[in-house]
Each structure stands twice: as C-alpha cells, then as structure tokens.
Amino acid sequence: MPPILSVRDLATAFRVDGRWRPVVRGVSFDIGPRETVALVGESGSGKSVTALSIMRLTPRDASRITGAVRLQDRDLLTLSDAEMRRVRGGDVAMVFQEPMTSLNPVLTVGFQIAEALVAHRGLSRSAAEAETVRLFDKVRIPAAASRVHDHPHRFSGGMRQRVMIAMALACRPKLLIADEPTTALDVTIQAQILDLIKLLQDEEGMSVLFITHDMGVVAEIADRTVVMLDGRAVESGPTHEIFRRPTHPYSRALLAAVPALGAMQGRARPTRFPVVDRVTGESAEPGEAPDTVQPANLLEVRNLTTRFELRGGLFGRLRGRVHAVENVSFDLKAGETLALVGESGCGKSTTGRSVLRLIEPLAGSVRLDGEDILGLPPRALRERRRRMQMIFQDPFASLDPRMSVGAAIAEPLLINRLASRREAHARAADLLGRVGLKPEMADRYPHEFSGGQRQRICIARALALEPKLIVADESVSALDVSVKAQVINLMLDLQASLHLAYLFISHDMAVVERVSHRVAVMHLGEIVEIGPRAAVFGAPQHPYTKTLLAAVPVPDPARRGTRHGVRADEIRSPIRPPDYVPPERCYREVSPGHLVQVWGAEWEAAAA
Structure with missing residues (x-):
C-alpha cells in the first residue's frame, strides 16, 4: 500500500x-x-x-x-x-x-x-x-x-x-x-x-x-x-x-544510556551508566560503585508532618488543608542514597524542602548528626545549612542569569565568610573542574551552557560548602537520556570520593534502581513502602509500588503492543477538610529493613 x-x-x-x-x-x-x-x-x-x-x-x-x-x-x-x-x-x-x-x-x-x-x-x-x-x-x-x-x-x-x-x-x-x-x-x-x-x-x-x-x-x-x-x-x-x-x-x-528496569539484578550497590563514544561506538561497562555507606545515621527523620492551609471567602476562613507530608519517618547514613519516589503531588519535594527547613514543618523532628534542625533559631540554622545543600530540578531557574557561574559558585563561600574573594573564585574554578567543566568557563553566564552543563554548575555550587547531605530534587528528570547518564555518573563519583549522602527525589523508577541503596515509595504524603533497593524492586508488596513498577516503559520491542493495565482515573487529591484526622498507620516488616504500610479496602479495590 x-x-x-x-x-x-x-x-x-x-x-x-x-x-x-x-x-x-x-x-x-x-x-x-x-x-x-x-x-x-x-x-x-x-x-x-x-x-x-x-x-x-x-x-x-x-x-x-x-x-x-x-x-x-x-x-x-x-x-x-x-x-x-x-x-x-x-x-x-x-x-x-x-x-x-x-x-x-x-x-x-x-x-x-x-x-x-x-x-x-x-x-x-x-x-x-x-x-x-x-x-x-x-x-x-x-x-x-x-x-x-x-x-x-x-x-x-x-x-x-x-x-x-x-x-x-x-x-x-x-x-x-x-x-x-x-x-x-x-x-x-x-x-x-x-x-x-x-x-x-x-x-x-x-x-x-x-x-x-x-x-x-x-x-x-x-x-x-x-x-x-x-x-x-x-x-x-x-x-x-x-x-x-x-x-x-x-x-x-x-x-x-537508557536505564532499563531490572538491569540491576544481582548488583548490591549503585552502578554507573556505561559510557559509549558517539564517534566510534566503543563502550566500557563500569563496575559497581565502591561501598561508602557508614554504620551511623547521618540524618534521622521522625514523624515529619507538613500541611498547608487553604483559606477563602471575605474573612479568609479556613476551608481545608493540603496534607503534603504526613507522619514520615526514615534514616539516611553517610555515603548512602535513599530515593524518594512517587507521582507528582505525593509529597516528595515537600519532604526534601521540609528536611532543609526551606518549608517549615508542622510537627516531627529532623536530626542531622544527632542535632534537631527543627528547633534551631535562624542564625544557628544558617550555620548548619553548610552541611546540607539542595540541587533543584530546573538549573536555569536556580541560577541568577545576571551572575557569572564562577560568581554563583563562589557566593556561598563569601556569604558564610569562609574565604576571601580571590580564594572563593579559585575554589569555584577548582569545583568546575571537579564536575567535568573547564575552569575558564567561570566567566560565562548560565545562558551560554546546555541543560546538562547547567546542572553540573548547580552540583558544583552545592559542593562549595563541603556538605554531608545533598537533597537532589528531580535533578536529572529534565535532561536528555545521555546527559542524564553523565550527570548521574558524576553524582556517583562524587559520592564515592566525598562520602556524600543523597536524598534522591525522583519519579523515574529505572533511574532510581540504578543509583539508590534504599527506596521509599510515597503516596498522598505518606511512605507506603521503604526498604533496600533490591527488596523493593525485586519483591514489591504495596499495590501502589506494584502500579508504579508496572507503568515503567521497558526498552524491549518484544513488549510492543502490550497494555500496562494502569487505571485511567486522576491522581487523588491530598486536600482534606479542616476537621480531618489522619488515620493511624501500621507497618509490617516483610524482610530485614523492608517495611510496608498495611493497606485497607481502598487499595484492595485498586489491586482488583
């Protein structure tokens, strides 16, 4: 025809x-x-x-x-x-x-x-x-x-x-x-x-x-x-x-460079993406990242709760609340990557921002090296923030377009009075080299870089204060597949050399499987399943986790024509009336360190 x-x-x-x-x-x-x-x-x-x-x-x-x-x-x-x-x-x-x-x-x-x-x-x-x-x-x-x-x-x-x-x-x-x-x-x-x-x-x-x-x-x-x-x-x-x-x-x-779900079977630790030369086609399959996880907890989050009030009408009466984060608890060790996964609106980003107190939580505790961050006054909080930094999803929006990238990287050092202007700019040039860019690029402006290069600049800026914890909020979701692989490889290399702890926020399950030690699955502000990466991906227990994994596109043409069987309704809203009282949640341990929330009739119907 x-x-x-x-x-x-x-x-x-x-x-x-x-x-x-x-x-x-x-x-x-x-x-x-x-x-x-x-x-x-x-x-x-x-x-x-x-x-x-x-x-x-x-x-x-x-x-x-x-x-x-x-x-x-x-x-x-x-x-x-x-x-x-x-x-x-x-x-x-x-x-x-x-x-x-x-x-x-x-x-x-x-x-x-x-x-x-x-x-x-x-x-x-x-x-x-x-x-x-x-x-x-x-x-x-x-x-x-x-x-x-x-x-x-x-x-x-x-x-x-x-x-x-x-x-x-x-x-x-x-x-x-x-x-x-x-x-x-x-x-x-x-x-x-x-x-x-x-x-x-x-x-x-x-x-x-x-x-x-x-x-x-x-x-x-x-x-x-x-x-x-x-x-x-x-x-x-x-x-x-x-x-x-x-x-x-x-x-x-x-x-x-395509992360394939299931490719990490048999690997205990995160693994770099293979690098393929675009001209010759030659590739080198990298091995697992070295074991950098420390025995002691660096971050301890307990019963973290963040809500936003919704007001309206002539007198601004309380109409409801967004239950963005509800009773969330987890630990994170130095040198470890804990991935927070789930759909948009599940509370992942709010959790990351609440941990850093970029958003003030309603209740709970966040301990960094044993010290409760939520109880600190503003001056003390600013000093502690040197040890915890954030990489945002959109690098262009988080960089000042009127400031050279060298000045943007040096700025945290100058604000915290950790270096003179000359020392700060020398440090910025060194950090650009560390993230795979040329030191002489320090005088350029953000619009002169590609998306992947801008994300590397944001990583360099986050490293300027030598933090122990980095919250990476959808830091690679907007990047092309090969650029995404390069940035993730960079993050794994930096974790190995600097013993960084990552709270890796993402909705890309295939990437999460590649980079994480442990995984926490969030739905409507709550963690419904948490455990070692191999346990969560290899034996998911909660119906929502199974739904997420079933929806991941697999780069295998043999599956062409198959249907995912995902329900066609919209994601449920986390908005609740003012008098709403969250139910008590119970968790059961299905294997060492693998906890799953006990679900009720709503999930039984969804699973059916």
Whole structure:
C-alpha cells in the first residue's frame, strides 16, 4: 500500500543574524497506513523542527523549507495557506509536549474542541458539543458531560494531555503527530497516555509520527524508528532491528544510556551508566560503585508532618488543608542514597524542602548528626545549612542569569565568610573542574551552557560548602537520556570520593534502581513502602509500588503492543477538610529493613 506520508530530502533553515542556519538536513522517511514511526534523538537534534516543517508551522519570514512532504497525493509544501489550514486538524493533527501552553486558559476545553468541529466538519454548535462529550468518553476522561465545561486549569497534566488528544482526533485525521506527549508526565500517567494512543490507533486506523527521546517509549509504541543527530537521520529501520543491532555509534550511545528496569539484578550497590563514544561506538561497562555507606545515621527523620492551609471567602476562613507530608519517618547514613519516589503531588519535594527547613514543618523532628534542625533559631540554622545543600530540578531557574557561574559558585563561600574573594573564585574554578567543566568557563553566564552543563554548575555550587547531605530534587528528570547518564555518573563519583549522602527525589523508577541503596515509595504524603533497593524492586508488596513498577516503559520491542493495565482515573487529591484526622498507620516488616504500610479496602479495590 502507498504510504500515508512520504518525506523526501526535507531541509529547514532559520535566519539568524542575517544568515541561514540549517537545522534539518535532508531527512527522508515514510509512514504507512496504521503504522507508528518514532523520531528519536536528543534536544537540538531536529526532531520537533521536522514535525513543525511537515505541518508548515515554522515562522514564515524567518524560516526556509525545501524538499517534498507528500500526504497521499498532495505535496504539503506547495499548498496555499488556506489549503494548508484545512489540512491541519483535518487530515493531520498534532499533540504538543506541554498541553497548558496549547490550550486557551480563558475558554472551556469543550468550547475549544467544538470550535475545531464547527470549523472543519461544519457541525452546529449543539452537535459539536455532543461530539465533544463523545470524544471525552473516547479518551477516557471521567464524567465527560460535566467536564467539557471546565477550564484547562481544572485538569491535571495527564487529563490535559487527554483533552489535547481528543482535540486532535476531532476531525478523524489520517495522521497524528505526537511531539513528546509524555515527557513531562509521571510514569503512571505516561503509561495511560501510551495505552490510549495505541487503543485509539487501533480504533481509528490512523498513522502516528511519535517524537521522543525516551527509548523505552520507542520500544513500546513504534513499528519503525528514525534516529536523528544534528538535523540528519543517521539510522532508520524496524524498531526491533535498531534495538537488537544498532549500526550507528550514536544509536548505540542512546541505547546504552537508557536505564532499563531490572538491569540491576544481582548488583548490591549503585552502578554507573556505561559510557559509549558517539564517534566510534566503543563502550566500557563500569563496575559497581565502591561501598561508602557508614554504620551511623547521618540524618534521622521522625514523624515529619507538613500541611498547608487553604483559606477563602471575605474573612479568609479556613476551608481545608493540603496534607503534603504526613507522619514520615526514615534514616539516611553517610555515603548512602535513599530515593524518594512517587507521582507528582505525593509529597516528595515537600519532604526534601521540609528536611532543609526551606518549608517549615508542622510537627516531627529532623536530626542531622544527632542535632534537631527543627528547633534551631535562624542564625544557628544558617550555620548548619553548610552541611546540607539542595540541587533543584530546573538549573536555569536556580541560577541568577545576571551572575557569572564562577560568581554563583563562589557566593556561598563569601556569604558564610569562609574565604576571601580571590580564594572563593579559585575554589569555584577548582569545583568546575571537579564536575567535568573547564575552569575558564567561570566567566560565562548560565545562558551560554546546555541543560546538562547547567546542572553540573548547580552540583558544583552545592559542593562549595563541603556538605554531608545533598537533597537532589528531580535533578536529572529534565535532561536528555545521555546527559542524564553523565550527570548521574558524576553524582556517583562524587559520592564515592566525598562520602556524600543523597536524598534522591525522583519519579523515574529505572533511574532510581540504578543509583539508590534504599527506596521509599510515597503516596498522598505518606511512605507506603521503604526498604533496600533490591527488596523493593525485586519483591514489591504495596499495590501502589506494584502500579508504579508496572507503568515503567521497558526498552524491549518484544513488549510492543502490550497494555500496562494502569487505571485511567486522576491522581487523588491530598486536600482534606479542616476537621480531618489522619488515620493511624501500621507497618509490617516483610524482610530485614523492608517495611510496608498495611493497606485497607481502598487499595484492595485498586489491586482488583
């Protein structure tokens, strides 16, 4: 059968400072009927620009597109603007990475979908609203008839992405382009969206161009794969062939950097990622990290509770509370990594910030080297914070754009009066070298670095005061797969040399399995399971832990077409009425150090 989409020698260039800069260079591929083709590569490889060029959504005055893009018998690059508008949303639809920026915040989601139905299919307003409800049911949005009248901010991230998919399906397109549709989502929500796309593809008979940098997602969804590097397609073919026998060094490097769940079986300690040379394809399989765990506890957290009051009305009356962290307890030894895992809103980040008193807890105790941090006055707390630092998720947001990176790293030393200005800048240069950057980069500004380099700068700044404890809050979740591997290897090397303790906060279960000694699983502010990494991953006990692990995409094309079986409802809210009293929780020890919360009827129903 002839392909639905045929791309030949596609090239896109942007005008920058009066010169044409090529971004996509001679890319060619086909997408057959009912076929899913994945475009993979890291940020800057040209994946998204390829999709935007196909849709002719690049800036008209600042871009130039050449080649041929044939949708069945029409070359999209030769159509008029009016004809192309009929193609967009009608024959070809696109789902973007961040649905909140794609939805109008002042219009209801139902109105926005109905608008497309009126424009492309000529339906009346009442018929369009009825069709919108049907589409909401199709993409598994609960209570569809009432939710079509909600505004985008009333939906969770996963539900907003479902709204975008419903909008894309409104005009029954022949081709769906999905540009990183699951990158910003939790692992369970990602599994729901992947299952939904597979199901809708079967029902609607459409073809899919799926853009991602996650090779685990590629293995689960794609019939064929096109690997992109520097704007070029360096390898393409059936997905199972690329995973089994990648021919290009860059493909091998991408696959080597993918954390695969279950790869740590038989390994007692965290293990560095293998490093693959992008040019030669040669790799070196690293061994386990040395044992740096000390016998004594560095951090002891007991019954930590953090809540946020919700007030409203004329007199600011108490309407409820967010039970963000509820009665959480754990220990952390020097040289050890304890991972806090769970979905967005489960309380992981609030726990980390409460430990450092960046957020004031309501109750509990946090002891660092035996001293209760929560009882310290501000001056004493500032001195103790030298021993505990934080690495944030977004390095660009945590660096002052007007301050050179050398000054940003030296600043903690100057504020704490631990060095003169000259000594502080010498120390900053030394720390840049330690995290794999050149000392002469100290005079540059944050915007002159890539995302991975900025995260290394944040690690260098956290190390400036020689802390014993580092809270890493989703510190690698926004990075490309190979950059993520480099940063994690760096963190493991620093832990081995400096005996650092990490409270590693993440929702990426495959990464957590690679880097952690112990794992604590959080749900709605509570730890539902905690224990050694091998015990939690090898023999999970709590239904929520099993759900998280079942949702992880596995980079094995043999699993393609399988469904995760994850429930399609939204994550439950931690907001409680003012008179809510949390129930008493009990834990049982299933093996040495492996504790699981005793669950009730709600989890029995979920497990069933």
